[in-house]
Amino acid sequence: MVGMDTKTALLDYAERHARQRGLDGFSYADLARDVGIRKASIHYHFPTKADLALALMQRYRTQFHTRLHDIKIAGGTAAAQLDAYVTLYRAALHGGTQLCLCVAFSAGRESLDAPVLAELATFHTNSLAWLEDVFDKGQQDGSLHVNPNSSSQAAACLAQVEGAQIMARAACDVSLFDLATANLTPSHAH
Amino acid sequence: MVGMDTKTALLDYAERHARQRGLDGFSYADLARDVGIRKASIHYHFPTKADLALALMQRYRTQFHTRLHDIKIAGGTAAAQLDAYVTLYRAALHGGTQLCLCVAFSAGRESLDAPVLAELATFHTNSLAWLEDVFDKGQQDGSLHVNPNSSSQAAACLAQVEGAQIMARAACDVSLFDLATANLTPSHAH
DNA sequence: CCATACCTACCATGTAGTAGGTAGGTATTT
C-alpha cells in the first residue's frame, strides 16, 4: 500500500474483510490496524459503517460491470464470453479465501441499508441482462445450447456460479467451483 | 412456544437468526429477549456461542438428511426425487426471509470453529452423494437427462439451488428461486 | 436431598460513533 491514498486503502481492506467475513464480521478497529490510523479517523472518510458499505458496493458493481463490458467489446463467440464470465467468478474466490462482494452482502442483506440493497439489486439485474444477452447471442452464433427461455437460463447460470462460490468458499477449495461449473465451461479439461 | 423446553426454544430462535443474519449478526441478548430468560442463563444450556453453532449445525444436518432419506424411501422416479429436493431448498427460503443454515454458515465460515466446519463439510458431502445417486438412478429409469459425469452434475445442481437461494434472499423474492431452478423442475409451470 | 434451570452482579473487551483540536499544505490577501 505504499503511496496509496488512505480512502482507497480503507476500501481495499474493507472489501477484503467483507468478502471473507461479511459486513458484521469486521469492525473499524480492524481497518484501523490494517491502514495504520486511529479508528476514529476512519469516520473522516466514512462517517458511518453504512457509508462504507455503500461505497464498497458501488465500487464493486461498477468495476464488475466494466469487466462485463470489456468481455463484450473483446468479441468472440457467446461461449467464449460465458467462459470469461465464469472465470471472473472463479478469480473472485481468491483461492477459496473469499466470496465476491455481491454474494457476501446477499447473505448478510439484513444488515444493509436501503441504498446498499438498491445497489445490490442493480448488480443482479445488470448481470442477468448481460447473461441473457450472451445466451441470445449464443443461440444466433450456435455456440451455446439455449433452452426456450433465455431469461430463466440466465438466472440459472447466475445461481450456479454464485452457488459454486458458496461451496468452494465453505471448503476453501477452488476445485469444487470447477466441478460445479464444468457444464458452463466445456472447453476446459476437468 | 408454549410448553416447549428452553433448550429447544433457544435452538429454534437461534436458527432463525442465523439463517436471517448469519452467526455474527445476532447475539445472546437477542435470544434472551426471544425466549424470555436472562442472557447469562443461556450459558447454562450453551456455554459458548461456538457450542450453540455446533448444536445448530448438527441438528440441521441430521434433520435435512432425514428428509433426503424420506424422499428416497418414498420412491418415485429420479425426476420426482430431484423435484422434491429442489422443493426443500425452496421451502427453506421461508418466502425469501432466510437462507438455509448451510448457506448462511458457508458465507460466514470464517467465524466457525473447526467442529462446525466439519459438520458443514459433512452436510455438503452427504448432499452431493445423495444427488449423485439420484442422477445415476435417473439415467437408469430414463427420467433425467444425465451428462457423462454425474458427480459434476450433482455439484452443479447443488450449486444451482444454493445460488438460487442467494439470489432470492437478496431480493426477498421466491420467484427468483423458481426462475433460476426451472430447468431442474420441468414438470412445474413456470 | 440433589439436579436442573434459572437469577443477580459483574468483568473485560469491543463496537460505532461524537467533539474538539492540531499539523501540514495550499491558496489568497496584504
Next chain:
DNA sequence: AAATACCTACCTACTACATGGTAGGTATGG
C-alpha cells in the same frame, strides 16, 4: 515575501452501549 484563511486528514479523549462470558446464589421439582 509574509501573513492569513482555508482545507485535508489526522489526533486525543470520550460516550453509550453491546458482546460473550464468569462466579456465586436461589428456586423448583422429582
